[in-house]
Amino acid sequence: MLERLGINAKEAEKTLMVASSEKKNQALKKIAEGLIENTDKIIEANKVDLENGEKNGMAKSMLDRLKLDKERIEGMAKGVLDVATLPEPVGRILSATERPNGLRIEKVSTPIGVIAVIFEARPNVTSDAAALCLKSGNTVILRGGKEAINSNKTIAKVMRQAVKEAGMPEDVIQLVEDTSRESANELMKMNEYVDVLIPRGGAGLIQAVVKNATVPVIETGVGNCHIYIDKNADLKKAVDIVFNAKTSRPSVCNAAESLLIHKDIAKEALVAIKNKLDEKDVTLVGDSKAREIIPDMEKATDADWATEYLDYKMSVKIVDSVEEAIDHIYKYSTGHSECIVTENAGTAEKFMNQVDSAAVYLNASTRFTDGGEFGFGAEIGISTQKLHARGPIGLPELQSFKYKIYGDGQIR
Amino acid sequence: MLERLGINAKEAEKTLMVASSEKKNQALKKIAEGLIENTDKIIEANKVDLENGEKNGMAKSMLDRLKLDKERIEGMAKGVLDVATLPEPVGRILSATERPNGLRIEKVSTPIGVIAVIFEARPNVTSDAAALCLKSGNTVILRGGKEAINSNKTIAKVMRQAVKEAGMPEDVIQLVEDTSRESANELMKMNEYVDVLIPRGGAGLIQAVVKNATVPVIETGVGNCHIYIDKNADLKKAVDIVFNAKTSRPSVCNAAESLLIHKDIAKEALVAIKNKLDEKDVTLVGDSKAREIIPDMEKATDADWATEYLDYKMSVKIVDSVEEAIDHIYKYSTGHSECIVTENAGTAEKFMNQVDSAAVYLNASTRFTDGGEFGFGAEIGISTQKLHARGPIGLPELQSFKYKIYGDGQIR
Numbered sequence: 001m002l003e004r005l006g007i008n009a010k011e012a013e014k015t016l017m018v019a020s021s022e023k024k025n026q027a028l029k030k031i032a033e034g035l036i037e038n039t040d041k042i043i044e045a046n047k048v049d050l051e052n053g054e055k056n057g058m059a060k061s062m063l064d065r066l067k068l069d070k071e072r073i074e075g076m077a078k079g080v081l082d083v084a085t086l087p088e089p090v091g092r093i094l095s096a097t098e099r100p101n102g103l104r105i106e107k108v109s110t111p112i113g114v115i116a117v118i119f120e121a122r123p124n125v126t127s128d129a130a131a132l133c134l135k136s137g138n139t140v141i142l143r144g145g146k147e148a149i150n151s152n153k154t155i156a157k158v159m160r161q162a163v164k165e166a167g168m169p170e171d172v173i174q175l176v177e178d179t180s181r182e183s184a185n186e187l188m189k190m191n192e193y194v195d196v197l198i199p200r201g202g203a204g205l206i207q208a209v210v211k212n213a214t215v216p217v218i219e220t221g222v223g224n225c226h227i228y229i230d231k232n233a234d235l236k237k238a239v240d241i242v243f244n245a246k247t248s249r250p251s252v253c254n255a256a257e258s259l260l261i262h263k264d265i266a267k268e269a270l271v272a273i274k275n276k277l278d279e280k281d282v283t284l285v286g287d288s289k290a291r292e293i294i295p296d297m298e299k300a301t302d303a304d305w306a307t308e309y310l311d312y313k314m315s316v317k318i319v320d321s322v323e324e325a326i327d328h329i330y331k332y333s334t335g336h337s338e339c340i341v342t343e344n345a346g347t348a349e350k351f352m353n354q355v356d357s358a359a360v361y362l363n364a365s366t367r368f369t370d371g372g373e374f375g376f377g378a379e380i381g382i383s384t385q386k387l388h389a390r391g392p393i394g395l396p397e398l399q400s401f402k403y404k405i406y407g408d409g410q411i412r
Numbered sequence: 413m414l415e416r417l418g419i420n421a422k423e424a425e426k427t428l429m430v431a432s433s434e435k436k437n438q439a440l441k442k443i444a445e446g447l448i449e450n451t452d453k454i455i456e457a458n459k460v461d462l463e464n465g466e467k468n469g470m471a472k473s474m475l476d477r478l479k480l481d482k483e484r485i486e487g488m489a490k491g492v493l494d495v496a497t498l499p500e501p502v503g504r505i506l507s508a509t510e511r512p513n514g515l516r517i518e519k520v521s522t523p524i525g526v527i528a529v530i531f532e533a534r535p536n537v538t539s540d541a542a543a544l545c546l547k548s549g550n551t552v553i554l555r556g557g558k559e560a561i562n563s564n565k566t567i568a569k570v571m572r573q574a575v576k577e578a579g580m581p582e583d584v585i586q587l588v589e590d591t592s593r594e595s596a597n598e599l600m601k602m603n604e605y606v607d608v609l610i611p612r613g614g615a616g617l618i619q620a621v622v623k624n625a626t627v628p629v630i631e632t633g634v635g636n637c638h639i640y641i642d643k644n645a646d647l648k649k650a651v652d653i654v655f656n657a658k659t660s661r662p663s664v665c666n667a668a669e670s671l672l673i674h675k676d677i678a679k680e681a682l683v684a685i686k687n688k689l690d691e692k693d694v695t696l697v698g699d700s701k702a703r704e705i706i707p708d709m710e711k712a713t714d715a716d717w718a719t720e721y722l723d724y725k726m727s728v729k730i731v732d733s734v735e736e737a738i739d740h741i742y743k744y745s746t747g748h749s750e751c752i753v754t755e756n757a758g759t760a761e762k763f764m765n766q767v768d769s770a771a772v773y774l775n776a777s778t779r780f781t782d783g784g785e786f787g788f789g790a791e792i793g794i795s796t797q798k799l800h801a802r803g804p805i806g807l808p809e810l811q812s813f814k815y816k817i818y819g820d821g822q823i824r
Contacts, residue, residue: 014742018765097787103776105786112798113768191622195798210603214623216799237821244823330426352816353430356525364515364819373824374517374815375509386524386607386812387628388800400798403786404764407776409649411656412785 002141002186005174006193009114009139012171016137017111019168021088024135027172028084030162031134032077035127038158039073045154046123053147061251065122066148076127076155079378083131086377089395090137104406109399111137113195116187117380118143118209120201123151129200130159130173132380136398139172141194143187145201146179153177188213195400198393200381203308218389220381223253223336224308225366228325228351229269230342231262237363238269238341239276244365245339247280251310253382254337254369258305258315259284260325266318267293282312289318305332322347326354333357335384337366358384358391414553414598417586418605421526421551424583428549429523433500435580436547440496442574443546444489447539450570451485457566458535465559473663477534478560488539488567491790495543498789501807502549516818521811523549525607528599529792530555530621532613535563541612542571542585544792548810551584553606555599557613558591565589600625607812610805612793615720630801632793635665635748636720637778640737640763641681642754643674649775650681650753651688656777657751659692663722665794666749666781670717670727671696672737678730679705694724701730717744734759738766745769747796749778770796770803 016024035042046068053063094107115138119125126142133140144152156175164170176183188197188209196216199209203222210219227245229238245256261269270293274284284290285300297316304315305328319325322340329338339361340351352360359369369391371379376394383389389397428436447454458480465475506519527550531537538554545552556564568587576582588595600609600621608628611621615634622631639657641650657668673681682705686696696702697712709728716727717740731737734752741750751773752763764772771781781803783791788806795801801809 010742014766017768099785099787103780110768110798211626216628216797218799234821240821240823248824354426356429356522357814359815359817361817362819364817364822365824367824368515368817368822369815373511375511385628386522387630390812391815400802402769403771403781403803405771405773405776405780407774409646409652410776410780411652412660412777412779 001178002176002183002190003193005141005176006114006190008171009141009174010193012169013111013113013139015169016134016139016172019137023166023168024137025084027134027163027166027168028080028131030166031127031131031159032080034158034162035073035077035080035155038154039070042068042073042151042154042158043070045150048150049148058147062121062147068123068151072124076124080127080131083135083378086135086395089135089399094401101410102408103410106404106406107401108404109396110402112398112400114139114141114193115398116141116143116190116194116197116215118184118187118197118199118201118205120145120205121147123148123155125200126152126155126175127159128378129380132378132395132398134172136395138398139174141174141176141187143176143184144179149177149179185212188215191215198381218381218383218393219385220383220393221253222308222334222384223255223382224258224306224332224334225254225256225336226258226260226329226333226338227256227366228260228322228329228338228340229262229265230322230340230344230347231264232344232347233265233269233341234343234363235269235272239272241339241341241363241365242273243276245367246277246282246314247312248367250312253308254367255310256314256339256366257307257309258317258332260317260319260328262322263289263318263320266290270294270316277314280312282314284314284316286316287318290316308334322351326351329355329357336382337361337369339364339366358382413590414588414595414602415605417553417588418526418602420583421553421586422605424581425523425525425551427581428546428551428584431549431580435578436549437496439546439575439578439580440492440543442578443539443543443571444492446570446574447485447489447492447567450566451482454480454485454563454566454570455482457562460562461560470559474533474559478563480535480563484536488536492539492543495547495790498547498807501547501811506813513822514820515822518816519813520816521808522814524810524812526551526553526605527810528553528555528602528606528609528627530596530599530609530611530613530617532557532617533559535560535567537612538564538567538587539571540790541792544790544807544810546575546584548807550810551586553586553588553599555588555596556591561589561591597624600627603627610793630793630795630805631797632795632805633665634720634746634796635667635794636670636718636744636746637666637668637749638670638672638741638745639668639751639753639778640672640734641674641677642734642752642756642759643676644756644759645677645681645753646755647681647684651684653751653753653775653777654685655688657779658689658694658726659724660779662724665720666778667722668726668751668778669719669721670729670744672729672731672740674734675701675730675732678702682706682728689726692724694726696726696728698728699730702728720746734763738763741767741769748794749773749781751776751778770794
């Protein structure tokens with residue numbers, strides 16, 4: 001069923017792979033214009049999705065994620081234009097060497113090829129992902145959730161038309177219109193056509209992709225993020241960082257979920273942090289030592305240590321040393337973002353070297369793990385795997401490379 | 413069954429991840445010494461494998477790959493020592509930026525973690541792979557073929573003892589002693605413990621891994637390599653390069669398999685190349701235009717264009733243009749290595765930019781696609797995928813990275 005899309009994507013990639021920056025930026029500009037010009041059409045299609053959602057009893061928060069209005073569509077268009085202003089990622093010479101036999105070897109960045117993105121209910125992902133893939137020279141096959149299918153179809157149509165008007169093959173952007181589970185499964189196994197698959201969504205989607213895909217995958221998103229308050233912590237920083245990391249946006253992957261506190265500072269720190277978190281009614285669950293300090297705290301189970309709550313809830317453990325904190329994180333972390341709060345440089349360096357996560361912070365909120373905050377301009381997700389991309393996936397991470405070897409008749 | 417190995421590997425990785433260069437090099441030196449000291453024991457174990465192989469009717473070429481003697485064991489030890497002399501790959505600062513809010517973000521190379529290597533009958537892979545993984549700070553789980561199990565067990569034992577003597581956990585190197593298909597399948601799905609799986613072997617093994625693995629895989633090895641002789645080619649270079657790429661070692665993945673010749677030079681070039689290849693009795697199969705020039709050539713089928721012969725055989729196609737050559741390669745190549753022979757710089761650049769393979773050559777043999785020849789010192793295989801590693805996989809490719817973010821209380 002989807003093979004045709006695969007063939008189209010590979011064919012369009014031949015053109016996109018070698019397209020100039022000007023050409024690609026022109027296409028992005030056309031897309032942004034198209035989104036603005038077709039605002040009414042997009043809102044109309046989105047209304048159908050919203051009505052269906054309400055009919056099917058979709059939760060309020062989900063309906064909000066699904067909803068598009070004039071302002072949000074302007075935001076999508078602006079996002080596309082922002083991508084156009086980013087530096088050209090294709091064709092950078094990453095290294096160059098001359099071998100004793102006279103061969104000159106250049107390592108050059110290239111597009112990956114065909115990128116498939118499977119995502120859930122947020123229709124703005126359609127234009128975000130398409131823009132990043134186009135700029136990085138990759139054709140994209142988008143497969144969104146059925147909840148947003150009418151919005152996605154309209155957005156994809158607008159984008160394809162814009163690309164065509166810019167003189168590029170419209171198949172650089174394709175949408176899978178079949179939103180059945182079968183279409184997702186088929187996409188996960190199209191090794192002949194798909195160079196990488198990026199799932200964007202909840203833990204369930206990501207696990208399904210990791211288990212079923214035979215194409216290479218970049219795993220994204222799940223963040224069981226820890227903050228460790230060292231005995232040499234500055235308490236004010238500790239309180240501010242925990243409050244920010246837990247409550248500024250609890251539903252996102254870089255929100256903190258678990259708090260580890262050194263025993264020597266436990267009482268003072270925990271009481272101060274609890275007082276602050278109470279402003280947002282955060283529920284704490286803790287180990288026995290934490291419950292000695294705050295007796296009305298529920299007991300944390302083993303499942304709690306491994307849970308990404310994505311809610312106003314946090315687990316608390318009192319540890320004997322930075323080593324115990326590191327061990328706990330090694331065992332339970334999803335490898336997203338962790339933080340140490342300390343004024344002791346030696347302890348900080350130990351933590352930052354030994355904690356095996358994409359982003360390790362000294363005295364700063366885990367909420368900074370984000371392409372924009374890192375200065376990447378934009379991101380297609382946060383990788384929690386160690387292969388190819390780790391942390392925010394920006395344009396450079398959407399590149400492969402190849403070796404160009406210049407000889408003059410050399411043989412071996 | 414293999415879960416214990418996974419747990420051990422993760423545990424040992426905690427130490428290896430932060431081990432100093434000196435410590436790792438000391439372990440490598442001990443391994444090299446151990447291999448030399450235990451030469452007799454290794455040869456004895458290898459004899460059992462060779463006898464079993466003969467009993468089971470193993471082909472001569474396979475028996476030769478399996479065989480270890482004093483010289484080959486010395487070669488293995490030397491290979492391990494060579495790895496010790498390579499630059500330290502862990503902890504390199506890949507980039508550093510300071511954000512407007514004062515956060516300093518360092519991107520630092522780190523080990524990947526636990527690497528599993530599934531390989532076939534060559535027991536020297538055991539020490540090669542172990543040395544590269546150790547130097548790059550990755551614990552390794554080795555799973556060799558049953559043909560070499562006695563050799564592998566002895567080599568692994570020697571290496572583990574040596575690592576222990578160097579004061580490191582012996583579990584940084586582990587061997588799967590169960591060589592059943594089930595053990596390979598289990599290894600392919602140990603997502604909790606294995607960060608990347610590298611298959612080394614024939615197309616059958618690699619396809620089985622790509623289809624079954626749920627852990628991230630680096631696909632290696634299959635090379636349907638092309639040489640395109642442009643109308644502006646220097647004929648002497650063309651003859652030398654094709655002869656070298658086809659016949660210097662036909663059984664390896666960087667050997668050439670398919671020859672494309674521009675029509676304007678076809679007659680002259682094909683006759684000259686055929687005369688040279690006749691010295692090694694290379695069989696040519698061709699399209700109708702090639703057969704007009706050499707009538708006793710068999711017809712090439714569609715399967716021929718897609719075949720990695722690994723033998724004294726080559727397919728030949730006459731093309732109308734460099735564009736047709738690029739299209740043919742785009743359709744049939746496995747993305748390993750391709751070459752253009754031309755004196756025209758414009759045509760060369762077009763070919764080298766548009767051919768989407770790990771290594772693209774101008775006027776040089778495809779046989780140079782090799783970690784040693786590229787100056788990497790050593791390699792664990794040649795990647796034909798575009799994610800993470802492409803081309804020879806050396807120490808830098810056995811690294812992931814993480815972000816270390818230094819703050820002073822920043823919140824978002």
